Amino acid sequence: MHNRSLVSITDYNQADYLEVLDRAAGFEKNPTQNLLSDKLVATLFFEPSTRTRLSFETAVQRLGGRVIGFADAAYTSVSKGETLKDTIKMVSNYADLIIIRHPLEGSVRYASEIASVPVINAGDGWHAHPTQALLDMMTIRQKLGKLEGLKVAIIGDIFHSRVARSNAWGMKTMGMDVVLCGPPTLLPQHTESLGVPVTDNVDEALEGADVVMLLRLQMERQSSATFPSIREYRDRYGVDLDRLSKLKENVVIMHPGPVNRGVELASNVADSECSVILDQVTNGVAVRMAVLYLLGGGE
Numbered sequence: 001m002h003n004r005s006l007v008s009i010t011d012y013n014q015a016d017y018l019e020v021l022d023r024a025a026g027f028e029k030n031p032t033q034n035l036l037s038d039k040l041v042a043t044l045f046f047e048p049s050t051r052t053r054l055s056f057e058t059a060v061q062r063l064g065g066r067v068i069g070f071a072d073a074a075y076t077s078v079s080k081g082e083t084l085k086d087t088i089k090m091v092s093n094y095a096d097l098i099i100i101r102h103p104l105e106g107s108v109r110y111a112s113e114i115a116s117v118p119v120i121n122a123g124d125g126w127h128a129h130p131t132q133a134l135l136d137m138m139t140i141r142q143k144l145g146k147l148e149g150l151k152v153a154i155i156g157d158i159f160h161s162r163v164a165r166s167n168a169w170g171m172k173t174m175g176m177d178v179v180l181c182g183p184p185t186l187l188p189q190h191t192e193s194l195g196v197p198v199t200d201n202v203d204e205a206l207e208g209a210d211v212v213m214l215l216r217l218q219m220e221r222q223s224s225a226t227f228p229s230i231r232e233y234r235d236r237y238g239v240d241l242d243r244l245s246k247l248k249e250n251v252v253i254m255h256p257g258p259v260n261r262g263v264e265l266a267s268n269v270a271d272s273e274c275s276v277i278l279d280q281v282t283n284g285v286a287v288r289m290a291v292l293y294l295l296g297g298g299e
């Protein structure tokens with residue numbers, strides 16, 4: 001992974017993922033290091049974020065680096081018509097690493113081709129969210145002791161989900177048995193490109209699952225109605241205590257956040273002992289420390 005960009009999880013292999021997960025486990029034991037003390041990291045968020053931006057910025061600071069950037073492009077020269085190309089070329093002159101979240105699929109790949117420093121994708125449209133997949137795999141390995149052979153059901157708005165795409169690829173690469181599930185209108189058309197089975201039957205997806213990951217309905221990316229009502233969606237695809245009681249006793253419940261409580265996940269399940277949502281948040285810092293360290297010039 002050294003000194004390259006991280007645009008998509010598909011650019012890397014199993015050995016790279018393990019390098020990040022092992023390095024992240026080390027950072028979790030020793031969270032404050034001085035390994036990026038000479039580095040300036042730019043966080044360019046063209047789309048809203050809470051945990052990804054703050055965990056990246058926490059990770060930089062724990063490594064002794066410094067952060068510049070913006071959380072709202074409306075207050076930058078983008079609002080005056082400056083292009084992404086010019087923005088990236090300019091920021092390359094200030095920063096040693098650039099972290100970008102952008103609403104357009106492919107924008108971060110484009111930025112990585114223009115930048116003179118490594119670029120990390122913090123989410124581009126529905127395309128990719130590689131550090132989310134890495135932190136999700138770290139969390140599962142931490143809770144269940146392994147990845148290979150585990151069944152993971154990812155349920156929700158698959159069509160608009162960069163988390164589903166990155167996790168499907170990453171988990172399959174790690175030998176996990178992934179199934180994607182959602183309403184037919186929220187499944188991509190060419191599901192074979194995802195490389196894992198896809199179904200609209202939630203009971204089939206949940207059968208024998210070791211891990212269940214719920215996804216939010218991304219209303220901000222939808223221009224027309226894709227299901228009859230929130231209540232119907234909740235009843236068919238949501239996980240509540242009744243549905244949880246039918247799953248494996250030690251099932252792990254995940255959600256990348258933000259959670260729409262009472263829609264895809266009942267509050268009492270989100271806050272139950274099965275839920276690892278806050279572990280995902282914690283591991284997000286360690287995984288991002290590992291990625292920053294490896295891409296930023298660590299040995």
Ligand code: CP
Pocket residue numbers: 048049050051052053123132256257258
């Ligand atoms: N999981 C995730 O990307 O959350 P944010 O949108 O809050 O960064």
